[in-house]
Amino acid sequence: MQRFEGQVQLVLYPLALNPAANPASEVAAQAAWCAGEQGKFWDFHHMLYRRQELWNRFAAPLERLSDFANDLSLDPTALKSCVESGRMQTFVAADRTYSQQLQVNSTPTLFINEQRVVGFRPEDELMRLMRQELDRVQRPGQ
Amino acid sequence: MSSVQASSLLVHLRRWGHLCTLPWVAVLLRVLVGGVFVFAGFSKLLLPHAEVIEHVQQYQVLPGWLVSITATFLPWIEVGSGTALLIGFCTTPAALLIAVQLLNFSALMGLVLAAGIPIADCGCFGNLGLPETPLQVLLRDLVMLALLVPIIYRQRDALSLDAWSNAPASYEACVRRGDEEGAQVRGGRRE
């Protein structure tokens, strides 16, 4: 992102694609939104991926995620009560609806402007795609 | 296998062989196999192109350039060959094209199984069908290959464009034109 400063914006939609089959993803997405209320969304977001193996095998990983909150100077009680209150359910549900409208069937899915990229891609390929799109939109007459 | 079991198997095989000569069996199998391919093709066309590429890429055995070509053309080939088989248009070439596809898919699934590549959903029917593992796809494709045999080696066409175009029309033409000699031939036969 730093390489493309001023030229690229990333918008994140934390998804729980299939909460019935995978309830942990719903909890994690809500927890990330709740961490955002305490100003630590991105830190919590990165931590969820770094420690994925430690929490994603639990169907109800909230306890484990609350423990991790301490490492990020988050209030674990506030995080836990925020998730349990269900306040963030509407955001997660809205993102799921939006993803369905865009026919997002698997994650990760990126839209670089209108170009859909499905699945994991190495960093250099993503850089190339971003550069291509930048060249396209910045071409004279576009 | 005992001789009783062997002779019982032979009887079943003969019955199947006899069934395969019945035109309505070929029609049924044509509709079934053709229908499956039309459905598979349309289900992929309903998906975003990038999703189809991702489905093909997950097999990890195809080179990059072939992934793109396969994802682009496969749905259209499925729809085209399936439709042709369904309506009985150029039935043998359509059936052979489908057989080639089935052989390719079976070989691909075999490679994936041998390499132990974990695939939860083959992506064969996009979002419209049940997720299938490579083993399930392999078995299904081998069954469909077997079902193509009576279609390719059919004795007569029925309920198909090919049948309609091959139907003998000379008698009708004679009657329509009021061909007297045709009537005389019929009269001569009675004598």
Add this chain to the structure above:
Amino acid sequence: MAKKSKGRAQTVRPRQQSTRAAVAPQRWRLKLVIGGVILAVALGVGGLVRFLQHSNLSPRLQKAVDQHYTLGTAGAPVVIKEFSDYT
């Protein structure tokens, strides 16, 4: 009499065959046309489905990014929308 009839039948058969030969190419051509049209319709429907899907995508992607967490500059020429699952 039987011989005469047979003789007549023999002279008629080539005409029957020529009639059949005249009708067969017509039907064969018609079969190609009908089969081609049906194939074209099937493929055309597929193309329409693909086209409609992409044309629906563009306006939906223009949706505002408010209330979501972002990195980078607002109003940048390239916007990356990332949909990811934490599991």
